[in-house]
Amino acid sequence: MCYAGIITPEQIAYMLGRMYSTKVLDDQMMNGHHFLLSEHHGTATGFAGFEHGYRPARTRLHKLYVLPDAQGTGAGRALLEAVSGAAVSAGDLGIELNVNKRNPAVGFYRKNGFSIERNEVLDIGSGFVMDDHVMLRPLVGCPAAAVDP
Numbered sequence: 001m002c003y004a005g006i007i008t009p010e011q012i013a014y015m016l017g018r019m020y021s022t023k024v025l026d027d028q029m030m031n032g033h034h035f036l037l038s039e040h041h042g043t044a045t046g047f048a049g050f051e052h053g054y055r056p057a058r059t060r061l062h063k064l065y066v067l068p069d070a071q072g073t074g075a076g077r078a079l080l081e082a083v084s085g086a087a088v089s090a091g092d093l094g095i096e097l098n099v100n101k102r103n104p105a106v107g108f109y110r111k112n113g114f115s116i117e118r119n120e121v122l123d124i125g126s127g128f129v130m131d132d133h134v135m136l137r138p139l140v141g142c143p144a145a146a147v148d149p
Contacts, residue, residue, distance in 0.1 A: 006102045011128045018124065020063075025049075033062065036082050038075040045070035048079040052090040058136075059087035061097040064105075080112055088139055095139065098122075098132040106133060113137045 007015075018024070028049065029035065038046040046066035054060030061083055066076045087095055099105055101119065114135040122130045 006100055007128075014126055014128055015124070028062075034086065036079055038066070038070070038079050040070065040073070040075070045073070045075045046079055048083055050083050050086070050095075052087065052092055055096065057091070057093040059083065059090065059092045059095045061095050064097070076108060077112060084137075084139060093139055095137045097135050098130065099135060101131055101133055106135075109135050109137075 025035075028051075033049055033051045036048045036050075037044055044067075047063065048061065048065075049063035050059055050061045052059050061080075064076065064079060064083075066079070084095060095114075096117070097109070097114070098120070099109060114137040116133045117136040118134050120132055120134055122132065124130055
């Protein structure tokens with residue numbers, strides 16, 4: 001589990017139910033979220049969930065997960081590039097995301113053109129918070145100033 005050692009098992013269970021249940025994902029698809037799946041030889045290796053126009057001219061990357069055995073194979077980068085292509089096609093100028101400050105994925109995002117725009121602590125209910133970086137990646141040819149919120 002990608003959050004083991006970062007947040008408690010209780011918070012992981014809470015977040016899985018609140019953000020990743022079949023009903024929640026179905027509702028997101030019905031409300032404009034897009035999902036991509038990466039596969040290797042017919043086996044799912046990861047997925048991304050995103051939404052265009054989350055903020056003016058920004059695509060919001062809500063979810064990007066790659067199985068541990070597939071990390072380092074290019075699956076995450078391929079998903080990220082597919083989201084970038086979709087964002088450009090939608091007319092957005094940047095991609096933003098939240099990532100836990102202690103998540104090793106921060107390095108992956110930095111390596112792939114994201115920078116920390118700000119930090120925020122979000123109360124997600126039941127006594128749990130998300131202590132995150134909000135990261136931004138301007139899309140090719142778009143200056144960072146063009147994607148200011």
